[in-house]
Amino acid sequence: MHPAPSVIIFTTLSGLGFGLIFWMGLGYPGVTGLTAFIFFTLAYLLAVGGLIASTFHLGHPERALKAFTQWRTSWLSREGWLSVITLILMAVYGAGLVFLATRWNWLGYIGAALSLATVYATSMIYCQLKTVPRWNHWSTPLMFLTFSVAGGALLAGQPRFALPLLAMAGLVQVYVWIDGDGRLNRSGHTIATATGLGRIGKVRAFEPPHTGTNYLMKEMVHVVGRRHASRLRAIALLAGFGAPIVLLTLPFGHIWAAVAILSHLIGVFASRWLFFAEAEHVVGLYYGKRRAA
Amino acid sequence: MTALPKTTDRKLGLVIDLDTCVGCHACVVSCKGWNTENYGAPLADIDAYGADPVGTFLNRVHSYEVTPVEGPAQTIHFPKSCLHCEDAPCVTVCPTGASYKRSEDGIVLVNESACIGCGLCAWACPYGAREMDGAAKVMKKCTLCIDRIYNENLPEIDRTPACVRTCPSGARHFGDFADPESNVSVLTRERGGMDLMPEQGTKPTNKYLPPRNKDALRSADPAAPVLRPVTDEPRGFLGWLDRALSAMPGGND
Amino acid sequence: MNQPVVNLSPRVSDEIRKTTCYMCACRCGINVHMKEGKVAYIEGNRDHPVNRGVLCAKGSAGIMQINAPSRLRKPLKRVGPRGSGAFEEISWDEALQIATDWLKPIRDESPEKLAFFTGRDQSQSFTSLWAQAYGTPNYAAHGGFCSVNMAAGGIYTMGGAFWEFGQPDWDHTKLFLIFGVAEDHDSNPIKIGIGQIKARGARIVGINPIRSGYNAVADDWYGITPGTDGLLILSLVHVLMKAGKVDLDYLARFTNASCLVNEDPKSPQNGLLLRDENGQPLVIDRRTGKPAPWNGQGVEPDLSATLREKGVTHRPVFHHMAARYLGDDYAPEAVAERTGISADRIRTLAAEIARVAFDEPVELDREWTDFRGKKHRTMLGRPVSMHAMRGISAHSNGFQTARALHMLQILIGAVETPGGMRFKPPYPKPATAHPKPHCKVTPGKPLDGPHLGYVQGPDDLCLTADGNPARIDKAFSWENPMSAHGLMHMVISNAHAGDPYKIDTLFLYMANMAWNSSMNTAGTMQMLTDKDENGDYVIPRIIYSDAYSSEMVAYADLVLPDTTYLERHDCISLLDRPICEADGVADAIRWPVIEPDRDVRGFQSVLCDLGARLALPGFVNDDGSQKYADYADYITNHIRRPGIGPLAGWRMGENGVQHGRGGANAAQLDTYIKNGGFWIEHIPHEAAYFKPWSNEYQAWAVKMGFYDSPQPYIFQLYAEPLRRFQLAAEGEGNRQPPEHLRQRILDTMDPLPIWYAPFEDSRVDTSEFTVHALTQRPMAMYHSWGTQNAWLRQIHGRNPLYVPTKIWEANGFADGDWARVTSAHGAIVVPVAHMAALNENTVWTWNAIGKRKGTWALADDAPEATKGFLLNHLIHELLPPKGDGMRWANSDPVTGQAAWFDLRVKIEKSPPPDEAQPAFAPIKSPVGRGPKNLTWKVGK
Numbered sequence A: 001m002h003p004a005p006s007v008i009i010f011t012t013l014s015g016l017g018f019g020l021i022f023w024m025g026l027g028y029p030g031v032t033g034l035t036a037f038i039f040f041t042l043a044y045l046l047a048v049g050g051l052i053a054s055t056f057h058l059g060h061p062e063r064a065l066k067a068f069t070q071w072r073t074s075w076l077s078r079e080g081w082l083s084v085i086t087l088i089l090m091a092v093y094g095a096g097l098v099f100l101a102t103r104w105n106w107l108g109y110i111g112a113a114l115s116l117a118t119v120y121a122t123s124m125i126y127c128q129l130k131t132v133p134r135w136n137h138w139s140t141p142l143m144f145l146t147f148s149v150a151g152g153a154l155l156a157g158q159p160r161f162a163l164p165l166l167a168m169a170g171l172v173q174v175y176v177w178i179d180g181d182g183r184l185n186r187s188g189h190t191i192a193t194a195t196g197l198g199r200i201g202k203v204r205a206f207e208p209p210h211t212g213t214n215y216l217m218k219e220m221v222h223v224v225g226r227r228h229a230s231r232l233r234a235i236a237l238l239a240g241f242g243a244p245i246v247l248l249t250l251p252f253g254h255i256w257a258a259v260a261i262l263s264h265l266i267g268v269f270a271s272r273w274l275f276f277a278e279a280e281h282v283v284g285l286y287y288g289k290r291r292a293a
Numbered sequence B: 001m002t003a004l005p006k007t008t009d010r011k012l013g014l015v016i017d018l019d020t021c022v023g024c025h026a027c028v029v030s031c032k033g034w035n036t037e038n039y040g041a042p043l044a045d046i047d048a049y050g051a052d053p054v055g056t057f058l059n060r061v062h063s064y065e066v067t068p069v070e071g072p073a074q075t076i077h078f079p080k081s082c083l084h085c086e087d088a089p090c091v092t093v094c095p096t097g098a099s100y101k102r103s104e105d106g107i108v109l110v111n112e113s114a115c116i117g118c119g120l121c122a123w124a125c126p127y128g129a130r131e132m133d134g135a136a137k138v139m140k141k142c143t144l145c146i147d148r149i150y151n152e153n154l155p156e157i158d159r160t161p162a163c164v165r166t167c168p169s170g171a172r173h174f175g176d177f178a179d180p181e182s183n184v185s186v187l188t189r190e191r192g193g194m195d196l197m198p199e200q201g202t203k204p205t206n207k208y209l210p211p212r213n214k215d216a217l218r219s220a221d222p223a224a225p226v227l228r229p230v231t232d233e234p235r236g237f238l239g240w241l242d243r244a245l246s247a248m249p250g251g252n253d
Numbered sequence C: 001m002n003q004p005v006v007n008l009s010p011r012v013s014d015e016i017r018k019t020t021c022y023m024c025a026c027r028c029g030i031n032v033h034m035k036e037g038k039v040a041y042i043e044g045n046r047d048h049p050v051n052r053g054v055l056c057a058k059g060s061a062g063i064m065q066i067n068a069p070s071r072l073r074k075p076l077k078r079v080g081p082r083g084s085g086a087f088e089e090i091s092w093d094e095a096l097q098i099a100t101d102w103l104k105p106i107r108d109e110s111p112e113k114l115a116f117f118t119g120r121d122q123s124q125s126f127t128s129l130w131a132q133a134y135g136t137p138n139y140a141a142h143g144g145f146c147s148v149n150m151a152a153g154g155i156y157t158m159g160g161a162f163w164e165f166g167q168p169d170w171d172h173t174k175l176f177l178i179f180g181v182a183e184d185h186d187s188n189p190i191k192i193g194i195g196q197i198k199a200r201g202a203r204i205v206g207i208n209p210i211r212s213g214y215n216a217v218a219d220d221w222y223g224i225t226p227g228t229d230g231l232l233i234l235s236l237v238h239v240l241m242k243a244g245k246v247d248l249d250y251l252a253r254f255t256n257a258s259c260l261v262n263e264d265p266k267s268p269q270n271g272l273l274l275r276d277e278n279g280q281p282l283v284i285d286r287r288t289g290k291p292a293p294w295n296g297q298g299v300e301p302d303l304s305a306t307l308r309e310k311g312v313t314h315r316p317v318f319h320h321m322a323a324r325y326l327g328d329d330y331a332p333e334a335v336a337e338r339t340g341i342s343a344d345r346i347r348t349l350a351a352e353i354a355r356v357a358f359d360e361p362v363e364l365d366r367e368w369t370d371f372r373g374k375k376h377r378t379m380l381g382r383p384v385s386m387h388a389m390r391g392i393s394a395h396s397n398g399f400q401t402a403r404a405l406h407m408l409q410i411l412i413g414a415v416e417t418p419g420g421m422r423f424k425p426p427y428p429k430p431a432t433a434h435p436k437p438h439c440k441v442t443p444g445k446p447l448d449g450p451h452l453g454y455v456q457g458p459d460d461l462c463l464t465a466d467g468n469p470a471r472i473d474k475a476f477s478w479e480n481p482m483s484a485h486g487l488m489h490m491v492i493s494n495a496h497a498g499d500p501y502k503i504d505t506l507f508l509y510m511a512n513m514a515w516n517s518s519m520n521t522a523g524t525m526q527m528l529t530d531k532d533e534n535g536d537y538v539i540p541r542i543i544y545s546d547a548y549s550s551e552m553v554a555y556a557d558l559v560l561p562d563t564t565y566l567e568r569h570d571c572i573s574l575l576d577r578p579i580c581e582a583d584g585v586a587d588a589i590r591w592p593v594i595e596p597d598r599d600v601r602g603f604q605s606v607l608c609d610l611g612a613r614l615a616l617p618g619f620v621n622d623d624g625s626q627k628y629a630d631y632a633d634y635i636t637n638h639i640r641r642p643g644i645g646p647l648a649g650w651r652m653g654e655n656g657v658q659h660g661r662g663g664a665n666a667a668q669l670d671t672y673i674k675n676g677g678f679w680i681e682h683i684p685h686e687a688a689y690f691k692p693w694s695n696e697y698q699a700w701a702v703k704m705g706f707y708d709s710p711q712p713y714i715f716q717l718y719a720e721p722l723r724r725f726q727l728a729a730e731g732e733g734n735r736q737p738p739e740h741l742r743q744r745i746l747d748t749m750d751p752l753p754i755w756y757a758p759f760e761d762s763r764v765d766t767s768e769f770t771v772h773a774l775t776q777r778p779m780a781m782y783h784s785w786g787t788q789n790a791w792l793r794q795i796h797g798r799n800p801l802y803v804p805t806k807i808w809e810a811n812g813f814a815d816g817d818w819a820r821v822t823s824a825h826g827a828i829v830v831p832v833a834h835m836a837a838l839n840e841n842t843v844w845t846w847n848a849i850g851k852r853k854g855t856w857a858l859a860d861d862a863p864e865a866t867k868g869f870l871l872n873h874l875i876h877e878l879l880p881p882k883g884d885g886m887r888w889a890n891s892d893p894v895t896g897q898a899a900w901f902d903l904r905v906k907i908e909k910s911p912p913p914d915e916a917q918p919a920f921a922p923i924k925s926p927v928g929r930g931p932k933n934l935t936w937k938v939g940k
């Protein structure tokens, strides 16, 4: 799939933002007043910034409100509702913390749950797509959720949670890659089933329908070089999880924490780029465009 | 509107005959012409006269090569447009309800004025049947020529999709699959009409008729001549000729 | 949940205007839907005999053609060097004045110094009339580089060929063999036919090195080695004859297989048919055992009886055929290796032909009477049909191969019988009923007759008093005696070489000669720009009419911008190449369904004007005024022969309107328009088959005005005109070929079909140039003129060289690779792609996709110019030298047909260049560039 910056930014930032909100809802860190304000501002900047970024890839952002109508069936619509409800609810909760120095626990827990639900809904936008076998798997929400809570813990300054969660997210990531690589092959979708011609013999795409490119090719058929991919995987793993873990185990310091967060952010960006770029859409079968298995 | 209708009264769709399609792209261009002028925004062409022209097309013709175990490779031309799936994933993913499946005839349509151009429906379609228009920034797809098939301004005989009407070799057929006696149902039955990527569970309405067996003109035993010579003698042919001629009417009669 | 309301019955158009498509030469009927005076949508006309409602990709894309940014806007006068594209727009008055000033003096002195050649012209009966009135012998259209082998092979053999001459009997055929066809002129009809017979379950066999298009849907594919169809066909003939699977009755009655050959070695007529005192070929009448004229009433020709006279036995043609084709040379085993088809597959194909022809005949319950007066109670047919085009035609052995193919059809009795091949009126028409070529020049006067025609022997050649070619293209000379369509591909090269003489003005119409319709394209551009020692262009003046900014435009000194096909009158006439079907005679018009928005004029109308300015007879009235105001006026009022005009429908008779013959009718064009732009009259039921021999058909043909008296004839399996040239080469007669051509004439002009290897094979080292290189037409593109079409160019915007698996693997090619392809003449560097369904020694590409930078209003970095390429750079109009100092044309020795497909190459991997090689400097666009994006919509 085309690794559009808008969706990479959207999923990365809002994942982190809702991760932070999740921890705030649970009361980590248990801050109030200005400190709470700073944490909330950061969380909202990330979450809302991500959501706004997501509208950049819309053909008609001015109609974005229509996206709230189909919550019964559409994960995108649900994600919209969940994020808005979460943000509103947690704004109330945050106001309590900042202005009243009061923590409405039950509200925090609900908000935390809604944060997770939001991230889950985001992941389901991708996970639901049978057309992208790499995504169409329980590990997709798991990955989004572990990334979100691990990153959130990191931002919330909770090394206690962050360390194991980062390690877990790293492991999930490794699993997602290893298992994901074979998923299209295992899915049973081949050029033979795509065309129904397999019963005659070995099928090969001969000519594309047009010599020029088209929306589908640009959007769905993105081919990443192998070397490029392994390099990015290394970056994603080391920067996203390895380095923050090491930094967190070092004696604590704000600078180091900032570096860890930055490193994590870079890693997650790389991971998300790969998430899209390495995802092969079955329509590529019709174009004979498949990365060698 | 992104809920799929439980059932549709009719199931309109196409049968595409892969045995007959010569790959002429006539259906591609008539579709482009009709739909540029009709339903919704025109189908745009970006960089139309430049280095990288990218236009919106609702129907495209691929070609494949199939190599059987025995015999030469075969070329198969393969037109593809929206299959108007019964379980259309493109519909259920749509956040705005712009994508919908009509309950009366099963046609899957995009209501362009509600479309935010998020592209998700195109991601959800396994067949590459949806294209985001480069200028209008809304999702375009085959409408099954909904503005032709019921159009009272057209003579009855022309109330058929543009691509079907134009196909020179008659490889495209339009009809109602809900009616077991319709042309499309009969063809599907008789010629083993198949689904594309059935494992996606989309239950496409459109069916493809597979190519017939090819390259059968070879004898089981190449050593045995299939046509027996009339004679083995060097001058025997003229003798045979005279015999054959005298056996024919029209001589001394 | 409520669904949006969709307008199910939107207004489709304000009005439908019915005219004839010209996105290619197939000439389908179209319904042009208009909204507010603009073209909104084009669809096929269901009533039209050619396309019956369907339309191809090009046809539907007409909107993008008539609105293309590449359309010329005003007459152009060259201001920069030739080839630069620097022009100045001028008025029509100035343009026509220039043309008159150039053409008038040469007409008065030596009219042959004007060479007027028209390319994809559909008004040849008009343009040739103009050229004839002008007085130059140098006129032809594009047939010589196109398919004259097919046309001449058919006409000389059976008085008709494929495309506008004939078609399979789609209603009855059960086995259809298609040789060397990618797209054909009969574009939609063939597709309709294939669809129709497929639905019936008939078998289709494709004989073609490349399995795409029609060959992809064929049930059986014979991936033949290029240039060897003649061998395959003669081998089928061998097997069929040997098994006695031939239609003896048909051969005896309807062909000259029963005619006696003069076998007297001392006779000056040796090898010609024996004739009676009236000059009629003789057969032995089975009733009497005595010689009788072939057409005698009641005669029953004997296929086998011989005639012994003065110690010489004269045998019928059929004996000669047996002697030749039963020989082991043509046994499947003997030809398998060269054709690339196994003996088993040749035999099974022959068996299948025999099975369908003789075990599954079609018999129609219709009575008819043949020209000998014999009544036939039914119409018995052999439901095997065949079709062929340039895969056979565009080889230097194409004429003989075409003849071989027709012989095969005739042997099994499958021409003009139900289920076989049927002629389209005004065919059948034997070669002898066509005019002969004329070349007598008189300064200031018209030519002595039509330029083109069908020679019957050396006497009919177009030679000067000293025996040199009279025409600039050397048509009807000893080099290619039966060049019925001229040799357009030799005009520029001969004019440049001054061989046979120099010319002054080259006047071209609708032919992209500086690019895809030339062999040796770079050389041709050079010839067009070469200057002599005085600094003058070697070809002094070039006038060109095009509608678009093509490559050729840049090489003209004066450009006459034409209208597009929806902006003008045209006439698809029975005098020319009509649109008839086997069941009916038909013709059609185009008319201005829109008005030009530029200062352009229909070329034919311009010729009416120019003809008057030059005071050409037939183009001025007695008082010297212009005779035809425009082409529409000509179409309506021109009388060719009494009662015959350009259009056969709705002519004026004594008792009102009638069809076929009649006087001019002022309302004729309007009536055509009302009728959908065409006219058709169906052939009577009982005249629908056996047309060359059927009294019923002949009477109808006379009534319709095809000829003035019945013209029955028999098929010429044995072609005497060929033998007459051989006789001359043997020293007979006083018109003698030059020495260097004697042997070639003897070898190639055999009166019975033969096969010889394509010429290029004997001129290049076939162990070095092991690979055959071909082109095919894409169904969605028309030569160069499809490229300017924003929709079509997305389908074919570049053209890889398709390489078969064996060569692909041997070179270690991978997707995205490039190759250097070299012929004896030149080299190109081009992108490659893999194709498995391809003859293992053949590479190919799409024709005419590659474009020159700066043309067609495209961006300079358009893929057509950077990745697209022409194979033409590898093909020379002359064969590689063989050390005899002669210029041997790369053409068929009989007809002069350009041998595009004889090409031999070698191929090797190349590092990817920046762009396909050779690359040429950009041309300055006379029309600017196209807009960036298109969102086309005419309505509201």
Ligand SMILES: Nc1nc2c(c(=O)[nH]1)N[C@H]1C(S)=C(S)[C@@H](COP(=O)(O)OP(=O)(O)OC[C@H]3O[C@@H](n4cnc5c(=O)[nH]c(N)nc54)[C@H](O)[C@@H]3O)O[C@H]1N2
Pocket (backbone or CB within 6 Å): C119, C120, C142, C145, C146, C147, C509, C510, C511, C512, C513, C516, C517, C518, C545, C546, C547, C548, C549, C550, C551, C552, C562, C563, C564, C565, C603, C775, C776, C782, C783, C784, C785, C847, C848, C871, C872, C900
């Ligand atoms: N390598 C290779 N070369 C080939 C062939 C091949 O098979 N292989 N095939 C050969 C054959 S058979 C042919 S027929 C030729 C065809 O080659 P051409 O006869 O050159 O055909 P086109 O490229 O269609 O170009 C004809 C010209 O007509 C112009 N034109 C289009 N419409 C109009 C109009 O309405 N009025 C006027 N005045 N001009 C118009 C176009 O702009 C173009 O410049 O190519 C030959 N060249």
Ligand SMILES: Nc1nc2c(c(=O)[nH]1)N[C@H]1C(S)=C(S)[C@@H](COP(=O)(O)OP(=O)(O)OC[C@H]3O[C@@H](n4cnc5c(=O)[nH]c(N)nc54)[C@H](O)[C@@H]3O)O[C@H]1N2
Pocket (backbone or CB within 6 Å): C024, C025, C146, C147, C179, C180, C181, C182, C183, C184, C185, C186, C187, C207, C208, C209, C210, C224, C225, C226, C227, C228, C229, C388, C389, C390, C391, C392, C395, C774, C775, C776, C777, C778, C779, C780, C781, C782, C783, C901
């Ligand atoms: N869409 C479209 N239609 C056209 C045209 C166009 O440009 N576009 N051009 C028109 C013109 S001018 C013409 S002349 C006609 C030509 O129509 P076609 O005769 O169909 O011409 P080509 O496309 O040159 O195809 C030649 C075919 O012959 C095959 N071939 C080559 N060599 C051999 C051989 O030795 N043996 C056999 N058996 N096959 C061989 C090639 O593989 C190819 O399939 O098409 C006309 N129709």
Ligand code: SF4
Pocket (backbone or CB within 6 Å): B020, B021, B022, B023, B024, B025, B026, B027, B028, B061, B077, B079, B166, B167, B168, B169, B170, B171, B172
């Ligand atoms: S129009 Fe018909 S034959 Fe041509 S590509 Fe489309 S389906 Fe195939």
Ligand code: SF4
Pocket (backbone or CB within 6 Å): B081, B082, B083, B084, B085, B088, B089, B090, B091, B108, B124, B125, B126, B127, B128, B129, B130, B141, B202
């Ligand atoms: S083919 Fe694609 S766009 Fe059409 S209904 Fe099925 S899933 Fe939706």
Ligand code: SF4
Pocket (backbone or CB within 6 Å): B093, B094, B095, B096, B097, B098, B099, B110, B114, B115, B116, B117, B118, B119, B120, B121, B122, B138, B139
């Ligand atoms: S692109 Fe339009 S139709 Fe498709 S899912 Fe998004 S809003 Fe719905």
Ligand code: SF4
Pocket (backbone or CB within 6 Å): B030, B031, B032, B034, B035, B058, B059, B081, B082, B141, B142, B143, B144, B145, B161, B162, B163, B164
């Ligand atoms: S049914 Fe209409 S919209 Fe669909 S592919 Fe055919 S022409 Fe295009």
Ligand code: SF4
Pocket (backbone or CB within 6 Å): C021, C022, C023, C024, C025, C026, C027, C028, C051, C054, C055, C056, C057, C058, C059, C060, C187, C188
């Ligand atoms: S075949 Fe196509 S381009 Fe040619 S005349 Fe017919 S519709 Fe027009």
Ligand SMILES: [Mo]
Pocket (backbone or CB within 6 Å): C145, C146, C147
């Ligand atoms: Mo041609």
